[in-house]
Amino acid sequence: MxxxxxxxxxxxxxxxxxxxxxxxxxxxxxxxxxxxxxxxxxxxxxxxxxxxxxxxDPEEMLVGAIATCHMLSFLHVAREAGFSVTHYRDTAEGVMEKRDDGEMWVSRVTLRPEIAYAGRSPDAASAHHMHHRAHEICFIANSVKTEIVVEEALVGGV
Structure with a gap:
């Protein structure tokens, strides 16, 4: 703990x-x-x-926490899968709206990672799997009820 x-x-x-x-x-x-x-x-x-x-503000910090946790989790997953990430940039965006009971909440965070690799790059299915696994192990994602969506962008090797 x-x-x-x-x-x-x-x-x-x-x-x-x-x-x-x-x-x-x-x-x-x-x-x-x-x-x-x-x-x-x-x-x-x-x-x-x-x-x-x-x-x-707290909402920005929440979006930043989700984005950085996913990034760090993804880097770990990609390394374990044998890929060499050279750059990761995510322009994440959070949406705040009213719930049915009238209270405000951050309902969705969209991650838009752009990732560069040295050497071989993952195909779309492998990249999707790595993002899915990163989401599963992200401590912050596991701690919030906000919907987290990953819009993957394949950058490829550099």
């Missing part, structure tokens, strides 16, 4: 009014590794006035 930690830290600033919702959603997130990232609420949720430009 492993334990992971993150500390979210927010404070009301002078001139802000918590009772009326007139306060910045800017905060910091310090991860167990010591890395500190600026955080905010999504401007899609609270508007630009209360969101902080350039800071990460």
């Amino acid at each position: 492993a334990t992971y930690r993150a500390t979210a830290d927010w404070s009301l600033k002078d001139g802000e009014d918590f009772a009326t919702g007139r306060y910045s959603r800017g905060h910091s997130v310090v991860f167990g590794s010591g890395f500190e990232a600026p955080g905010t609420a999504s401007p899609h949720v609270v508007g630009n006035r209360w969101s902080v430009p350039g800071a990460l």
Whole structure:
């Protein structure tokens, strides 16, 4: 078993009014590794006035966690299958929408990996199998109910 930690830290600033919702959603997130990232609420949720430009919102962090977990899992699966990956780029996208009960959720994350290989490249069926296996072993994918779709792009050897 492993334990992971993150500390979210927010404070009301002078001139802000918590009772009326007139306060910045800017905060910091310090991860167990010591890395500190600026955080905010999504401007899609609270508007630009209360969101902080350039800071990460929870929805972006979720999409990033899913994309990086799938990437790391795929690299492992590809190596074990005898392929040599030289580059992996994923322009992932998450969709937030209302559930039937009216609550918002990230319903789907679409991964769009583009992968380059040295030497031989997998055929479409092998690439699909590797992505399927990567999804099965991805800790984050196993932890969320969000639908995760992989739109594979074969880049080939370089």
